[in-house]
Amino acid sequence: MSVRSIAIAFAVMIITSLSGNQAPSQGFAGLGSAAEGFSVPQPGRPFHFPVDHGAHPDFRIEWWYLTANLEAPDGTQYGAQWTLFRSALAPGENKGWSSPQLWMGHAAVTTSEDHFVAERISRGGVGQAGVVAEPFSAWIDDWQMQGNAVPGADQLANLTLTATAEEFGYELRLSATGPLVPQGDNGYSVKSAKGQASYYYSQPFYAVTGSLSLPTRNVEVTGKAWLDREWSSQPLAEDQTGWEWFSLHLDTGEKLMGFRLRDEGEGFTSATWITADGRPNPLPAGALRIVPVRTAKVAGRQIPVSWNVQIPSRGFDVTTRPLNDQAWMSTSIPYWEGPIAFEGSVSGRGYLEMTGY
């Protein structure tokens, strides 16, 4: 999951104003724009932890993206999302209001009937939002992803996640049962045939306990969560207009990350098969095939909410089904993001993100 994030309102602004061009030719949310002045991901750079858990202000965009498939004691399914986006108007960081960094937070809870969404936007530089690598902490206003690890340990191994909005809130405790997983080529994740790329790693092995507060009830929940970390300066090609992104927890304990970026032609797909003990197997471009099964009218547009996902080389062939068709993120830049279940050659749960509809 991930490039998703994108959703960022700011990104659009940045591009429209800096380049003076109009947005349509620059992909969804302006993510296809040039990276002038910003650093550009290079293959072969190893991650440095815990530093890379923190912000990379020389890159234009970055996110800390967490999705959780949750279940109440009575078996009711829920989904929760917590995302912090960083977007830079200019490379680097300054103290105070003159900081060029902007931050945006999205939080959501999905039930089979409802989808609750909230958004926070903040300037950098004054402490209203930010990320500290060690001891790990990511926050915007009172929403927080707080690391509980001792110094020296994996800072992302134990997290407390909170978000509260007018209608809903949650507090989740996450503990990793597996290692951090680099995506793509050792963390260098290619996004188009033209070579656009990002740095990308995940922690797909969280076990979750916690509670959701909803308008009508408070629910104790347990489940699985997936954290994506990604940063880049120009992750999309200019003609790429949106994507479908799957993060799947297979009942076998394996994980699958796969995405398709849509363009005027066939699109660009990429996937990583992650073994139950956390070893990534990047699949070649084109190995993943996705076909819409059912569309639904969501926020006034037709959106394919159910998909057939195949990886023939792995004998993987499943059909996904959303917990709630209407998992629409009505944020500054809107997109669809919600929990799914899948059945077929193997079953399990996961999250689907779709942008550019």
Next chain:
Amino acid sequence: MTIWTVAAALLSHWQRRPLQLGAVVLGLALATALWSGVQAVNAEARASYARAAAALDQNELAHLVSPHGRSIPQAVFVRLRRAGWNVSPVLEGEYRFGTARLRVIGVEPLTMPAETQAVDRRNAGELLSFISPPGTLIVSPETAEKIRRQTDLALRVSDRMPDGAAFVDIGLAERLLRREGELTRIVIAENQRPGLEPLGTLAPALLVREPSAQSDLEHLTESFHLNLTAFGFLAFAVGLFIVYSTIGLAFEQRRPTFRTLRCLGVSLSALAVSLLAELFLFALVAGAAGVIIGYLIASLLLPGVAATLEGLYGASVTGTLSLRPEWWLSGFAIAVAGTLISSIQSLLRLMRMPVLAAAQPQTWGRSSQTGRRFQVLAAAALLGLSGALILWADGLRAGFGVLGCLLLGASLLLPAMLSGFLTFMQRLSSGALVTWFWADARQQLPGLSLALMALLLALAANVGVGTMVSSFRLTFIGWLDQRLAAELYVAARNEPEADRLRAWLATKVESVLPIVSVDAEIRGQPMQIFGVVDDPTYREHWPLIVVMPDVWDRVASGEGVLVNEQFWRRERLRIGDQLDLASDWKATVVGVYSDYGNPKGQVIAGINALTSRHPQVSRLRYGLRVQPDQIADLRSSLSDEFGLPPDNIVDQAALKEQSRRIFDRTFLVTGALNIFTLGVAALAVFSSLLMLSEMRLPQLAPVWAMGVTRRDLALLEILRTLVLWLATFAAALPLGLVLAWVLLAVVNVEAFGWRLPMHIFPYEWVRLGLVALAAAVVSVFIPLRRLAGLAPSELLKVFANER
């Protein structure tokens, strides 16, 4: 008989007497015009305040502020956000762009509540240029014109902005105002999530200021608008006098018609309905004309009002008027109400009229003995009430109550007084013609008395307001001489330049008086605290009203402070009271000084006491004491040595001239309204005389028949009119003086916070008297020409015709 026949019969009266028709419609239109014009000006000004307040988000949302007007650390804002509070920071201050002083409002567009959004968050380019260096100023079109060449910053023009203010990004505000990490207030959005920790725990040092229904400006200028309203009402009342007397006369003259119609079988109710419909028609026509004239008056007045509000309160009002639908409605409403008020007595009389009663236009309006007694009693009651209000009531409305009772009481008393005067003169005189002259004047009085009452009101208002303005002006100019004691005022452009300037000046002038001030909040009011050095200039010149002994020593030592008169009165302070200037700064009030033209409270402290608590205070401006003959030299060497632009060096004379100009502009509106009111009153007298002249043949014919020529009769008519004018004018003088006293000692104190000594200006009375005289001659001219040109046969007919 159809209702149309009835209507035609009734309306034919107006066809035969177009002058009466003109008087009714014109009187009603003028009354409506002045009233709705003033209302329009008020509404426009209030709309401006509301726009300003909405743009500056003063009145819609609650704020966190620091007691004593201190700045709030930025960390408090972050703490609140991180506790989940939906709040947004604001940093405000004054900043000079060249010669233009702007209120710079630094906001943070991402957290700003939607209600107050100055920047469209969805317009990416707009948002980005706003928050990115070097930054953008959002200003009104007028302000943009003013500062365009004074700054390199980008300007974006917004019609929603009030003049003299600029929205900037909070980061830019920090740089401009040099207040890094500081906030002046924190806006609290309406939408907050549940379960928040209370503000009192998170920010115990701050106060929540709830949104107020009234903006500061609206509050400050309330007295001014009340003033205008009172004037509008006075003009309306004067206009109604015309309508009342004309309609009364028309009803009386139409009695034969009513009688005939009733005899032909028209029911009383049908007659009443027809008359009401007729009146309603007049009200609509006159109301429409009134609203249009009112609009013209308002557009004439508005620039003056805008100047006044700017001068007195620093409130910016746009100089353009928009025609709002509610004026049309209120204009028609007031016209209809006015018509009904002025005709209710006539209608009631009609309802009670016996079918066959003879018409008596002669005796119409001739107040019976009981009627006059009732008038005198009512007058006495009203005058007594106004006295009681002066003694026991408080507040601006009570002040206007005093004025209202006084004016109404005096005008009710006028007919009785004039009648007494004429009776007395009649007794004194011996010759037949002279006795007839006085008796005839007395006979004419009832028909004229309403017009004369209107005249009395207008003249008294002129004398009263004129005396008030002139007294104010005299006091103000004397006060300016004291207050602006330094010969030259100079402003440096930045602190290093100010340092060099001080060093350089030390040897060149007798003394250098720094002008330093900080904004503060004292007793919940926005105030300014000035710091003064211990200098003979202040000891000798400063306009003190009440003092403690050794007042300047106490100020210099930091133990005492001076307060301005308006703050002193508002807070009912006494010399020796303790005043909390800040949480760690208490001082004794040791003196009170007059401070005209300043709506805000002000405190003067010793400069050391001020700068030790506000080390950051700007020290750019100085008053310089020099010998008068050195001013020009010093001026040119200042601009040679420091390259200061001419605007930064102002001499005393120029400053005084500027203040005087502002003052005069301020009272232009009052003058204009005075003239309008006087004009309406003159019209009332004119129309009354005109109508009387139509009815006076029966009185004049016998006198003519006894040998008095028509020329002499005309001269006597002029003389009689002049006597009545003069008597009314004589009555208006004392009334006007009492009015002036009430304005100066009661209304001004409530409205502005200062009390002025009263000065008397007989020369102005002479001028007013001459204007009134000219109007009298004009008003008698047309009726007179008619009399002079009257064919003897017309006069003879009086004896032949049975009326």
